[in-house]
Amino acid sequence: MGHGAVARGSMTAPAVHLSGALHGAAGPLIDHFDLTLKAGQWNVLLGPSGVGKTSLLRLLAGLPTVARLEGRIATDDDRPLAPRVAMMAQDDQLLPWAYAVENVTIPARLRGERADPDRAAALLAEVGLRAELRRKPAQLSAGQRQRVTLARTLYEDRPVVLLDEPFSALDVVTRLKMQDLAARLLCGRTVLLITHDPAEALRLADHAWIVSRHGVAPCPLPKTPPPRRIDAPETLAAQADLLRRMGLASPAQVA
Numbered sequence: 001m002g003h004g005a006v007a008r009g010s011m012t013a014p015a016v017h018l019s020g021a022l023h024g025a026a027g028p029l030i031d032h033f034d035l036t037l038k039a040g041q042w043n044v045l046l047g048p049s050g051v052g053k054t055s056l057l058r059l060l061a062g063l064p065t066v067a068r069l070e071g072r073i074a075t076d077d078d079r080p081l082a083p084r085v086a087m088m089a090q091d092d093q094l095l096p097w098a099y100a101v102e103n104v105t106i107p108a109r110l111r112g113e114r115a116d117p118d119r120a121a122a123l124l125a126e127v128g129l130r131a132e133l134r135r136k137p138a139q140l141s142a143g144q145r146q147r148v149t150l151a152r153t154l155y156e157d158r159p160v161v162l163l164d165e166p167f168s169a170l171d172v173v174t175r176l177k178m179q180d181l182a183a184r185l186l187c188g189r190t191v192l193l194i195t196h197d198p199a200e201a202l203r204l205a206d207h208a209w210i211v212s213r214h215g216v217a218p219c220p221l222p223k224t225p226p227p228r229r230i231d232a233p234e235t236l237a238a239q240a241d242l243l244r245r246m247g248l249a250s251p252a253q254v255a
């Protein structure tokens, strides 16, 4: 095990290094960058739509993408990353004919593993869907489907977890609850969260970066550990700073 890798039973939550330049089908997306996702911590990427955040996530997960990384992805324990990754995509990818509780265990069953419906049901209860275990995706709201997908990602129990705007369809109260749940259940994992929401980044991040065409820039965070109170003065001050860094410098620009 390399320095910084966090042990989780036989699995380790590694640090992940990404460096190089990202190219899209129509030309360059992100100029040269050098990014280390810290082992066992919440790493957050913020950035404008279309810059290439999802593409980076898919490259980390070993999934096909139109983007090409001219550079490298490496772990600090030199073991392959993809088998240790659980990814929650923006598109929920639930099977329409399966109940919520079955959808949670489908990736495991596709790998030929025995499903644990009790654990799936317990996770669905944790995300507030105790009464919806036997509903199919078409009988669920967008936010409920997103919570089934979150439960499925947690069920995977992987040391590296990639979350692509996982709370975007939730009302504000449910969103705060799900952020707390994810922070608790993913403690000790190497998490990469993509979000458009500076408040969410400040609530959850151990480390955060703003992605732009010109590279990946670190964001200063409050010294308090996550999950942070959204109404704490240091969180609100950091949020104002972050909005300025993201280009929303004045009310006139926000309007």
Ligand SMILES: Nc1ncnc2c1ncn2[C@@H]1O[C@H](COP(=O)(O)OP(=O)(O)OP(=O)(O)O)[C@@H](O)[C@H]1O
Pocket (backbone or CB within 6 Å): 024, 025, 029, 047, 048, 049, 050, 051, 052, 053, 054, 055, 056, 066, 067
């Ligand atoms: N199937 C595709 N074919 C061609 N270009 C694509 C395809 N999918 C994405 N792109 C382009 O690749 C670029 C990066 O897309 P990506 O989804 O990684 O951006 P993103 O930063 O995650 O955006 P968002 O925040 O809107 O989800 C975009 O400019 C997009 O137009």
